[in-house]
Amino acid sequence: MSERKRSLLSAVEILASLVRTIYLRRTLHDVSPAPTLVMWRVIYGNLTDMAVLEWCKLFGSDDESHQPVHWKNIASAPKHFRDDLLSRLGIDESKWRSYWNEMKRYRDRVVAHHDQRRIEIKTYPTFDLALKSAYFYYDFVVSELHKNGVDQQPKHLASYGREFAAQCHTIAKAAIEATNPYKEKVF
Numbered sequence: 001m002s003e004r005k006r007s008l009l010s011a012v013e014i015l016a017s018l019v020r021t022i023y024l025r026r027t028l029h030d031v032s033p034a035p036t037l038v039m040w041r042v043i044y045g046n047l048t049d050m051a052v053l054e055w056c057k058l059f060g061s062d063d064e065s066h067q068p069v070h071w072k073n074i075a076s077a078p079k080h081f082r083d084d085l086l087s088r089l090g091i092d093e094s095k096w097r098s099y100w101n102e103m104k105r106y107r108d109r110v111v112a113h114h115d116q117r118r119i120e121i122k123t124y125p126t127f128d129l130a131l132k133s134a135y136f137y138y139d140f141v142v143s144e145l146h147k148n149g150v151d152q153q154p155k156h157l158a159s160y161g162r163e164f165a166a167q168c169h170t171i172a173k174a175a176i177e178a179t180n181p182y183k184e185k186v187f
Helices: 003-031 038-059 078-089 093-111 116-120 128-147 157-179
Strands: none
Touching: 003 038, 003 128, 003 157, 038 093, 038 128, 038 157, 078 093, 078 128, 093 128, 128 157
């Protein structure tokens, strides 16, 4: 298998993981926005952190040796990719840079390192642009894989994400309800 094909398939795995993680986090929050058990709050926090980590692998720092699946290291025409990405997202470079900084700052100060400046972070990252950028990148990767003779499934990451969320909703509701009788004993 060529290195290119391996990188594209790795990007698919990370993109799918990112989308599943965001949808699972959102689904749990929809079912129970303020869980009383610390166990659920830990799970919510871990899902938030993992979503940021996965997104940063794809869109954060572009060091080729450390982030081979970063879009700049996958796209043969990075400027064209960026222009198309921003167009699809309906934002300009400044808005993208602001979002990128928010995600990278959260990763650097909260997830990857114990940074005293973490108190400066007042809100958790939002994931609308993360999802939209993942969908765009996935479409690009699927097209590239098709050129290499790979018929990647699922065809559409957004549809896959919505189907995953629908399945998670039923399971999350049952799981949250199953833990409702328990009272927190460890704070």
